[in-house]
Amino acid sequence: MPPLRLRRLLPLVLLLAMMAMLMLRGYVHSEILADHRIRAEAPADRVPRQILDGGPVVDTRGGRATSLDVPDHRIVLTFDDGPDPKWTPEVLDVLKKHHAHAVFFITGTMASRYPDLVQRMVDEGHEIGLHTFNHPDLSYQSKRRIDWELTQNQLALEGAAGIRTSLFRPPYSSSADALDNASWPVTRYVGSRGYLTVLTTADSEDWRRPGVRQVIRNATPKAGRGAIVLMHDSGGDRAQTVRALDTYLPGLRKQGYAFQNLTEALEAPSAHTPVTGADLWKGRAWVFLVTTADDLTGVLVVGLAAIGVLVLARFGLMLLLSAVHTRRTRRRGFTRGPDAPVTAPVSVLVPAYNEAKCIENTVRSLMRSEHPIEVVVIDDGSADGTARIVEDLALPGVRVVRQHNAGKPAALNRGIANARHDLIVMMDGDTVFEPATVGELVQPFADPAVGAVAGNAKVGNKDTLIGAWQHIEYVMGFNLDRRMYDVLRCMPTIPGAVGAFRRSALNRVGGMSDDTLAEDTDITMALHRDGWKVVYAEKARAWTEAPESVQQLWSQRYRWCYGTMQAIWKHRRAVVEKGPSGRFGRVGLPLVSLFMVLAPLLAPLIDLFLVYGLLFGPTGRTVAAWFGVLAVQAGCAAYAFVLDRERLTPLISLPLQQILYRQLMYVVLLQSWITALTGGRLRWQKLRRKGQVAAPPGESTVAERSAA
The missing domain is CATH 3.20.20.370 (Glycoside hydrolase/deacetylase)
Structure with missing residues (x-):
């Protein structure tokens, strides 16, 4: 069996083993076969x-x-x-x-x-x-x-x-x-x-x-x-x-x-x-399994308490600090107006590898930008004619730079070297911008201390169940998080789909690195350690094509999780450093480790103990606790949707989304840990795109405009 398949299988085996141990514990504690009837005298x-x-x-x-x-x-x-x-x-x-x-x-x-x-x-x-x-x-x-x-x-x-x-x-x-x-x-x-x-x-x-x-x-x-x-x-x-x-x-x-x-x-x-013999070993095996199940259950109970604290702490912080962020934004704003708006032209970098189905929609969306831009498409050795498609469009202000396939970080560095302007926006080749996106994204650069800006990435293909689930995750799990991190001044990631950088900041940290699979997280942490502010522009919306199958979603999250772990490890010395680096190391790195690594790894315990409680009791308290956690999540999700001015309809599928995503993230994270501990190194995993995100919602598609 190939090593990667073994890494996928082992987390599932461990999850099933934990469930089996819980079932054995319930079995031994007489909570399923207990019969408390006592016959009267006969x-x-x-x-x-x-x-x-x-x-x-x-x-x-x-x-x-x-x-x-x-x-x-x-x-x-x-x-x-x-x-x-x-x-x-x-x-x-x-x-x-x-x-x-x-x-x-x-x-x-x-x-x-x-x-x-x-x-x-x-x-x-x-x-x-x-x-x-x-x-x-x-x-x-x-x-x-x-x-x-x-x-x-x-x-x-x-x-x-x-x-x-x-x-x-x-x-x-x-x-x-x-x-x-x-x-x-x-x-x-x-x-x-x-x-x-x-x-x-x-x-x-x-x-x-x-x-x-x-x-x-x-x-x-x-x-x-x-x-x-x-x-x-x-x-x-x-x-x-x-x-x-x-x-x-x-x-x-x-x-x-x-x-x-x-x-x-x-x-x-x-x-x-x-x-003696087989009977003795059977008995010893039984006692060993029961003892292990009891010990493991004790550990899992501690883990359940930890995830409970983490979930409530995270949601509490998100709600509190998102409200603070909203008040600050309304009071201060990053809108163009009399407060010295940023009007300098911007270089938009579009790294592309086999994006033939998406690249025209991406480039044409940029042509509608309300802010002056140049577009640099870096073709990273595509074999599907991506570069030719862009060149055939013959759009003004759009250049194509070709290179042999070297990976996304190398493509972005090539783009930085070819960019003409000091403000640089980076986006993915499957993403479309709204006309105001670039302008909103660069307004924070009015503050000379700002080195990078995170935009608001949104799911464009949310008409499927998986798409709707990812839509919930993007609005709640990413953008509500970014509001929290913005207030705490420890934004961990500038999303690759929509982010802006000051050229001088990029040059000071050495540009994009290929040390990790999460180059966007890596560069963000490097900027924090160099003393730059990293902020969030919620109105800078970009619409991206999320994975449509579980296999693609698995591959994407595997890369994200493994890359995030690599970035945390790479920047671990920030914890003991002084100045801005130390502040990020002692605030940002622990929060990212707790909320993005530890919490998803422990989260399946919520569902494991739900199954245990339903089978062995106390059923009422178990169900009440589970729905209590779900109610907190639903409240946070609804608040995030209101802040992003999104319809609440997709939240109907939140319970199922939470159950399945918890198991997926557990498997992905554990697989990432196994990869790290075994010394494995992942290559860049390209997702298959269908080009379904042609324009932001409410706008006509390329085909419709052509027909008109």
């Missing part, structure tokens, strides 16, 4: 009398139905529902302190998550029994589900301690005389699977938290009789249980009681069987 006429009147250990193996009792002066302490990371260690500490053994009936969900505690139980001489995987009332379950509960419980035990056990306690069970027509078939079936069913003689009722003294009274057998005592080391606050044990154990030991494992008390072979 008749017991089908339960053998010897079982109802017998001991708490019921043996139905091999088709028999017998029971066993614990000998006098022996107590088998049993603890259900664990292990718990807080209470189980405290229970084990008390048992160790008083040299007592017990039986822990573990659930598969808890054992999978805390295998070290299960291993400690075994290492300290305690016995382990099964308590199902996720604690359902088995009388409601099919045989298939019962088998699954037992098998998964054993798998967790095998992975945690490398053993199997023959002891089993059904959830919600009590003493033998409580068996009925609903629970007895389960007991018989479990016996047919090779398990002893261990019920109770005395219930401490510690789950009620009746007080330490009452727990001790409930757990104390009468007249020196043996007992299986029920306690809990999980499922809630077990502080009373721990305190009661510390008094109960030495008190009953003085009365002649021994605290033993079940098989020790019954003088039977151990219930534990070592596991």
